[in-house]
Amino acid sequence: MRLLVPFLALLAAAPALAAEPVRLTAEQALAQDAERYAAIFAIPPAEALTRLKQQQASIAVTERLRIQYRDQLAAIVIEHRPSWGVVVRLTGRGLPADRVETEQGLPIPIRFESELPSTRALALRILDAERGALPRLVPGYRGAGVDPATGGLLVMQRPGADPRPVSVAEQALYDRLGLPVRIRRLDAVMTNSAAVGGGRVEGTSADGRRWRCTTGFVVRKATGELGVTTAAHCPDSLSWRGPDGEERLLPMAGAWGNAEHDVQVHTGVGPAEGVVFSDAAKQSVRPITSWATRPMTRSGDFLCLRGESSGYACNVVELTDFAPSGDLCGGLCANSWVTVAGPECRRGDSGAPLFLGTIAYGVLKGGAYLQGGTCAFSYYQSVDYLPDGWRVATVR
Template structure:
């Protein structure tokens, strides 16, 4: 796993004479890059892809309004891409509202409704949090669980071969035990933090003497105005920044938070850092960070991107916004506050990688679920609204 991402300010401040600076994209150009990958993924023209991503960003205010309007019945709000782009609102039993065409920032936001969800999202979250201690004892080969936006129940990850019962029998027994519909996803994948051995853009020593590589995330600001850079808390405490021009700089750790809902540490020594993110695999382009989005602002189906040292630049859809990884990956049991993204890209070495859309920061990568061939089944990240108290993502002025 290589590591990189945002210590670009160090690169710009200390590049030797004659070294080529990366191209600085405008916020509009950054969104165009993400729209290019969207157009390929969903087989739509480039202008349609750009329009849909503008709808996605604008529709956050529509989601907030719908969340309040239907808070007593709301099971989920998802972004749907096929056969056309729209928001899908799932509600518990009762009258089905008429589909709507709302407006946000001058854009039309189609909204469609489904009814019949067994419980609200709030109720499902409470149940998941109360049952996450028991689920590993009920599900052989348990690999984590989340609130299923499709059914309003739970989606439970299970290792194939760990349970001889048919999937339908497991779902029925588990539904009876927890009192909610359950969808079993059998996945021959190992959930691990995205760290790996070897040198890279940011690396440091492990207690056993080996070197680990990680990816830097976002420039952050302390209450007193001091600047730092994020990476994952399971990365080494002492890290060395390695610029594309060969520069090395020691980054002292200012603090680490690695339990429950957190996997982030903050390093100082970044110099006159600017809120920039490497924007492509080859690190020839950078994008500014102009704002950030919270977990409540994130919906299943949202199209988001990352820039990791091993995976490079890649985009995919959000799958779950309420996921609790299995085991002790969070210094003990994890909360259900993690957000998952579908594959194909996540590799060891991407730990701490920035998650973004256009110039908006969303989160920092924790880890992934890796199939036997080493490919990525899904990744999961910590939303930026779980940064330590007082710290916030730095943005351009």
């Protein structure tokens, strides 16, 4: 049985590469992501590109919907099959009429579902209150999150740890928590992994082991100081290694690894700017022009990453409110982590940047490894949880 691990990250902007990588425009970066989307959903690339443009444009629409229906809102989900659209799931009776809104000249289909048993806000409060009890209530507990499908909780459990049928265990949790629970039995364990925005960093931990990680994003302070992020579980002292073999020592400015954080910032990056490697071979970079917060992120959003071990990989968001099990966050983890479907996630990816087109979403923490090394899902820290004073550096 493999472990559920956070990955180590590589540097987002390459200082002084011998062979300058191709710089993609915002349109080219999104088209690159659309090629992966087209392959996953078996549609033409042109349609895939339109859908990703709709996904980006729909953030403004779903922010309005989130405010309008805040007292009834169970979930907002991006749907890909049989066609692309936004699904708004509400509690209570009375179903608003489906409609199509226009944003940035693009149609945004909106479909409503009602009579879900719990609002997202209530489910979050219950998850937060019961995080300490769930490991005792669920044998083989592997974390939990708010379930966008039901408005209740989705609980991860190791197969064979509980002899009861799933339905019996779910009913027992419903009786305790007062909202629906769906159990997903997953042969994987949560733990931290090693770390190397899409570039390679290496270091030695206190126990003498050699790690590689992936850097996430170039970040900036209001004072103008530049740094680059990676995962907080990476070694404190890291060296950047460029594609041409150049090495640069990166002093650590600080590390934040508790509750909702797994990030550290390293300085000494030189005259870096807000770009990340855009492909496995590090032959192209994409600019970062803005970022999306966790509240803006929906289940079903299509995102990509550039990790030192996985290369360039893409898939959809599953949970936006996930609390990993164990003490991976210096104690109990907050329910602020976002999960992305597998199968791409590997050791060495920790700290890797999550993006769509030129929009930054988060930095990778870990993943759920099944037998044989297959990744069931990965999970990341949203960029709105960067430490105080640091913000994603963007290119105008």
